[in-house]
Amino acid sequence: MALPRRRLKLVVTVMMVNLFIFIIISRQSSQDKNGRNKVQIPSKPFWSKVVPSAAYWNRKQQILDLQNNPILAANYSSADMPDWLNDTSLNSDPCQPNSRVTTQVKDYNSLPHRFKDFLLYMHCRSYPIIVDQPDICKQPPFLLLAVKSLAPHFDRRQAIRQSWGRAGVIANQTVVTIFLLGNATAGDHHPDLSEMLHYENARYKDIIKWDYRDSFFNLTVKEVLFLEWIQTRCPGARFIFKGDDDVFVNTYRILDFLKGLTEPKARDLFVGDVITNAGPHRDKKVKYFIPESMYVGTYPPYAGGGGYLYSGDIAARLHNVSQHVTLYPIDDVYTGMCLRKLGLAPEKHKGFRTFNIEEKYRSNPCAYKSLMLVHPRTPQEMIQIWAWLSSPSLNCQ
Template sequence: MKLGYIKAYVWLACVLVANVIVYTVVTLSRRPLSLQASGRAAFIGGHVRLWQPRDLRGLPLWELLMLSRDQLNKPMLQNTTAQLNLTLPGTCRESFHEASQSLADFSSYPGHLQAFVLSMHCRDYPLLVRPAEEEACPNGTQLLVAVKSQLANFDRRQAIRQTWGQTGQVGDVIVKTLFLLGRQDSGDGHPDLEALLELERQKNRDLLLWDFQDTFYNLSLKDILFLGWLRGHCPSAELIFLGDDDVFLRVDALVAYTGGLNAITRRGLFTGHVIRDAAPIHDCKHKYYIPKSFYQGTYPPYVGGGGILYSRDVATRLYEASCHLPLFPIDNIYLGICLRELGLVPQNHPGFWTFNMEAEGQEDLCAYKEFILVHHRTSQEIIRLWRSLHDPALAC
C-alpha cells in the first residue's frame, strides 16, 4: 500500500510540474516582452513572441539596443535578436550607420539628434583642458561642485565664481567648483573663442574640457565622462553636486543639509527634485523631443534639471551601470535609467526648485532662505541675489 501511495504522489507531482511549464510557456507567448532584468520594467512595445523574431522590427531603437545587450546573458533571446543586425561599431571613428538604416524616419530627426545616434556608441573622448590635480581637487576637498557649462557661457561661469561657486571652506566643509565643457567648433557656426578660453584657463584653472561636440543631446555623454574622470580623481570628495550654469545654489544650505545626514543615509544618496511618471515628448518642435522610433513607454523616476546631489559610492556605481547601457539623449533621464539598472530610487528634496518659483515670490528675498537651489537665473540675477542675501541689513 505504501509503495502505491508513493507512486501516486510522484505521478501527481509530475502532472503538476508539467502543467506549470505549459502554463508558463503559453503565458509568455501572449504577454508583451518587457525588460525585467535588474529591476527594469520598461515596456518595449508590441506583442512579441519568442518564436516570432520578425515582430521585433517595429520596436524603437533604444529598446532594440537593450535587447541586443540582454541577449548576451539570455540565450533564449539570441535567435530572436540575431536578425536585427545591430552591431555597434568597434571604434569612435566609425559611425553607427546600421542604426540610421533601421530608422525609417531618421532623415526627419533634428541634426544634433542624428549626430547623437551616429555616435552614441562612443565614450572614449580625451580631455583637452584640465587643471593640475592639486588645483582640480585641493587637499581635503569634501564637496565637489561640478557645473555643466558651454564654452561661450563665460559670463555665467564668472558670475558663479564671484558668488556661490567660490572655492574654499563653507562651515566645516571644504568645497571645490569645476566647470564641465565640450568643444564648440567655429565650423559649426560658433565664434572662435580659443584665445578667450586660454585666458580663462590660465586665470582660474577650474575647467574640464573634453574632445566631443557640446550639444544638448550630448549632455548625458558629458555626465558619464565626468563620472569616469571622478573615478581616478578627488578621492576625498564624499559628496558631489552636479548642476547647470543657470542655477542659484545656496552652498551653505547644501552643507547644512548634508551635515545632518547619518553615515547610512549619506551612502546611496541621490537627491533633488524627483519627477515621476513622465513620458517622451513626441512633438518635434519641443526641446525635449524624442521620436517614437527611438524610444516609447514611460521614463523611470529621475531628478529634474538644475542640480543633483549624490554620494561618491553612487557616482561609482552610476558609471559602472552606464558602461552597459545605451546612451540616452536627455541627461537627467539617462541618470534615472542608470539608477533603475542599479535598483536605486532617487530621493525627493523640497529645497530643489527645478521649475523656478511662483512669479509673486521671486522678489521676496526671504523666500530664498527656504531653498537650496533655484533654476533659470541669469548671470545678473545670480550676482544680485548673492549680494542681497548677504546684505547684513536683510532681516528675515
C-alpha cells in the first residue's frame, strides 16, 4: 500500500514542476512578443547633476572630477553648463595670483594670511627648478631617501648625512639621499643663506631646490614637484622613503624589511603611521586648522608626513593621479587623497612612530632596533642613535 502512495506523490510532484516550467516559458514568450524583454535605454542620465559645494576645495575638486569624467560631463550640454563649472579661466600665466578667489571664498578677508596666500596660488603646480642633480640616479638606487628640509636647517641635513641618510652601499643595497627645498624668503623673516646653500650643494651635491615659497602650506607643492622630479630624474628607484628632517630613520631595518617583500607586495607598497577617521581641525589655534569655507568632509586614511615608505611603481601612479586632485594645504592628507583616487589605502606599520616612543625607552639603544622611524629627534640624537645601531657590540637578545 505504501508503494502506490509513493508513486502517486512522485507523479504529482513531476506534474507540478512541469506546470511551473510551462508558466515561466509562457510569460517569457509573451514578454518577447510585447517587446518588454528588449534592452531598455534610460530616458534620464543615471547620475544626477552635481550641486556645487559651498566649500572652495570641494567645489574645485568637483570641477576636476567633471572635467575628467565624460560620463558625468554628459549630464550637461554646452548650452546649460552652469557658471560654476566654467570657472576654469585664469590668467595666461598660470602662476599669477587668482584674484577671483577673494570673492569665491565667503570669509576670505577674515582668514589668516597663510590661507590667503595658499588660495591665491593653489592652482599653480609648476615652478622652475633652480638646483638639480640630474645624474644622481644614473645608477638606479634600491632606496631613495627624500628629505623635506628648509634652507636654514643645515645642522639637520648634516646630521642626516652623517647618520641614517649616509648615501652609498648599505647592507649590499644602493642608497641615494636628496634634500628637497624651496625658497626661504625674506618675507617669512629668513636670513639670506644663499651663499651657504651654494657652498653646501657644491660640497655634497644632494640638494634639489625649486623657485617657490617654502612654507608649511606649500609642502603640497613640494610633494607634486618631487613626484614630477622622480619621473624625470629617478624613475628607476625601486623604493622611496619621504620624510621630514627632524626624524630618525633606521635605514638598516628598512632595507631588511624591503628585501623580505614578495613581488606583488613590493609593487603596491605604501606604509607608514596611518591615521584614520580624521577630519579637519576647526580650532583656529591649531596648526592644522582648516575653515569650513575651504573644506568639508572627513579625510581619507593617510600616513603621517613625518615619514612613509612606498614603491617606485606607486610613485609613478601618484604622479599621474595627482593631476586630478586639487591641491590641499596639508601634504600628507593630500597624498592620502591621491591614494584614494587610485583605489588604494596606506598600510599601517608599527615600526613608524611619528608620535615618539615612551620616554623610559628613549635612551635604550635596543628600543630602536626594530623600528623604522621615530619622530622627533635632534641632530645630536640622530648621530647618537645611529652610532648605537652601527655598533657590532650591540646585543638586543
